Amino acid sequence: MATVLVVDDAAVDRKLVGGLLSKGKDLQVEFAASGEEALSRLAESPPALVVTDLVMPGMSGLELVAQIVAGHPGVPVILMTGKGSEDVAVRALKSGAASYVPKGVLHQHLLNTVQDVLAMVSEGSSQARLMGCLKRGQFHFLLGNDASLIPSLVNHVQSLVTSVGLCDEASVIRVCIALEEALRNALFHGNLELTSEQREGDSEIYQRLIDDRTSKEPYASRRLEVTIEVGPTTGRFVICDQGPGFDPARLPDPTDPENIEKVSGRGLLLMRTFMDEVSFNETGNRVTMIKHCAATKA
Amino acid sequence: MNESKYVRAEQQGNVLVITPLFTYASFTEPHIASEWNEVQQQLDAPETEQVIVDLGEIPYFGSTVLEWMAQLWKRIKVKGGRLAVVRPSEIGREVLAAARLERLWGIFATRDEALTWLAKPQS
Numbered sequence: 040m041a042t043v044l045v046v047d048d049a050a051v052d053r054k055l056v057g058g059l060l061s062k063g064k065d066l067q068v069e070f071a072a073s074g075e076e077a078l079s080r081l082a083e084s085p086p087a088l089v090v091t092d093l094v095m096p097g098m099s100g101l102e103l104v105a106q107i108v109a110g111h112p113g114v115p116v117i118l119m120t121g122k123g124s125e126d127v128a129v130r131a132l133k134s135g136a137a138s139y140v141p142k143g144v145l146h147q148h149l150l151n152t153v154q155d156v157l158a159m160v161s162e163g164s165s166q167a168r169l170m171g172c173l174k175r176g177q178f179h180f181l182l183g184n185d186a187s188l189i190p191s192l193v194n195h196v197q198s199l200v201t202s203v204g205l206c207d208e209a210s211v212i213r214v215c216i217a218l219e220e221a222l223r224n225a226l227f228h229g230n231l232e233l234t235s236e237q238r239e240g241d242s243e244i245y246q247r248l249i250d251d252r253t254s255k256e257p258y259a260s261r262r263l264e265v266t267i268e269v270g271p272t273t274g275r276f277v278i279c280d281q282g283p284g285f286d287p288a289r290l291p292d293p294t295d296p297e298n299i300e301k302v303s304g305r306g307l308l309l310m311r312t313f314m315d316e317v318s319f320n321e322t323g324n325r326v327t328m329i330k331h332c333a334a335t336k337a
Numbered sequence: 338m339n340e341s342k343y344v345r346a347e348q349q350g351n352v353l354v355i356t357p358l359f360t361y362a363s364f365t366e367p368h369i370a371s372e373w374n375e376v377q378q379q380l381d382a383p384e385t386e387q388v389i390v391d392l393g394e395i396p397y398f399g400s401t402v403l404e405w406m407a408q409l410w411k412r413i414k415v416k417g418g419r420l421a422v423v424r425p426s427e428i429g430r431e432v433l434a435a436a437r438l439e440r441l442w443g444i445f446a447t448r449d450e451a452l453t454w455l456a457k458p459q460s
Binding site: 209215223238242293305306308309312 | 373396397398399400401403404408427428431432435436437
């Protein structure tokens with residue numbers, strides 16, 4: 040039985056919405072007359088879902104969405120909007136509302152929307168439970184020179200590292216920063232052979248160079264090989280590009296006052312700061328980064 | 338104030354407050370480049386003498402944002418101005434400290450602190 044909390048300052052509307060939802064299978068409906076009351080109910084016992092009016096005295100529906108997203112991110116919120124409040128509905132969705140239903144079509148759409156959102160939450164929850172059972176992950180990616188895939192790969196690793204419990208939340212972000220730096224280095228400096236000096240120049244010219252090399256040989260057919268092995272005690276991340284390589288020892292130290300205004304070297308610095316071990320092969324086109332579990336290090 | 342997807346810019350007196358809304362996409366990428374060009378124009382306008390970069394909207398960032406801030410700093414330095422960074426996350430502070438950039442820029446928890454610092458004459 041899923042509990043739905045209906046929030047509306049008007050008793051008539053609470054009754055109307057309660058009546059619509061009571062037709063749903065396995066739904067238990069509870070009520071709150073204000074955003075403030077809804078939040079105290081959430082603090083006592085979070086419902087499976089909140090349906091709230093947009094316009095209420097005191098805390099508005101939009102403010103309630105923001106508070107629930109911040110304090111109870113697992114509880115989806117559906118907003119009931121009046122005529123002419125489409126812009127607010129869009130803002131509500133951007134700030135984390137799961138959906139909205141115009142008040143004029145509540146009869147037709149509210150129950151279906153509630154059931155759809157609950158089904159999605161249930162599926163997401165099963166997925167989260169499954170990932171919670173993951174103990175070790177090994178992946179091997181072969182990527183083209185498409186920078187737009189990097190955030191997706193990093194998100195995947197973030198989920199993997201979190202699931203296996205390699206490190207705490209802050210360290211997961213540190214791992215992701217280091218990984219993103221390594222991937223961007225391998226793609227732009229390795230496969231596309233772009234230099235830091237070129238990056239410091241005119242941004243439009245630099246972008247044209249990226250576009251040009253992405254479609255021109257020998258750069259176009261180069262690939263990035265990414266191997267990730269993550270377990271509860273160690274994460275190992277190997278990124279290999281097909282460029283000519285470089286000598287990391289020749290990079291200027293970006294923390295040296297003489298170099299502090301230069302662009303180059305900060306990516307490698309962050310990799311070394313946030314990973315426990317960073318090493319390159321002889322040619323400098325394969326980097327291996329290792330992160331140990333904090334408990335293992337101690 | 339301009340309301341943009343990747344970079345927000347607000348003029349507060351002689352200070353331009355720039356808020357990046359991206360963490361890794363480079364400002365050379367076409368979708369960001371046009372917004373970046375608008376910010377550059379505001380940066381070069383005579384009324385802008387100082388810059389604040391507000392990092393409060395991004396939970397973390399890497400060298401891309403650092404490089405972007407370095408470019409802002411170089412441009413404002415030419416005009417005799419300074420750059421202050423506000424509201425970095427805990428990990429953001431780690432990134433700034435690792436790159437030793439706190440030597441060059443003021444780093445503050447709030448905009449008010451940064452505005453007070455920028456209003457003082459340079460030592």
